[in-house]
Amino acid sequence: MENRAKRAADEWNEQRPDIDANVMALVGRLLEATQLLERDWLSPLAAQFELHPGEFDVIATLRRAGAPHALTPTALYERLMLSSGAMTSRLDRLERKGLTERVPAPGDRRSILVRLTPAGLALIDKLLPLHVANERQALAALTPAEQAQLDALLAKLITGLHKS
Known part of the structure; x- marks a missing residue:
């Protein structure tokens, strides 16, 4: 190659x-x-699974947030490093697919939460082990020690790239 x-x-x-x-x-x-x-x-x-990678990122982020698997749209786009416009289109697609829903935030009628539906939770729980195995296979050219070294170097680079 x-x-x-x-x-x-x-x-x-x-x-x-x-x-x-x-x-x-x-x-x-x-x-x-x-x-x-x-x-x-x-x-x-x-x-x-009829998802775009960005949609996977959203449902995975909601899943790792823990029960009730809900976050504000702002918290979601900050965790995913997206613009609010990009987040809105992803949320609209996921909602049409029945994987997420927008619900009123408890205690704040002006705010909403994006929450995984039971179908969304079932999908991410099915998909996640396959995703991890896929990533493991993608990195198979590197030994576990090399993967750890690359991880440390990339973390250091990313820290250096962030401007104070």
Whole structure:
């Protein structure tokens, strides 16, 4: 399999030896890995259950919130790092599918909660073990020690990328 990032770095080294193509290759590899995970691993599994990956993220976030598996739309989009507009369209689709519902927040008539329906809870509980097995298989090229090292390095990088 061709390594696109290496090829691009080699081409840059040929055309512009004055720049650091290695850093470009590293970022390229991160982006390519993200695209491959999404396209070849995450999206196909979600599609088997008639979900978009973003919809899976919403029902998984509600599930991990614990009983009653409900959060405000604001809490949801903050946990998922989305805009409110993107969240609204996901919630509309999930509600049409009968997987979530909007209910009044207890004690605050101005606020609503997004809650998993029994069908949504059953779906995520069925899908989650398959999702974890899928991710495990996607990372199988790395040993458990390498996975731990990559996890630590990515956590450090993400911390560094957040601007104070």
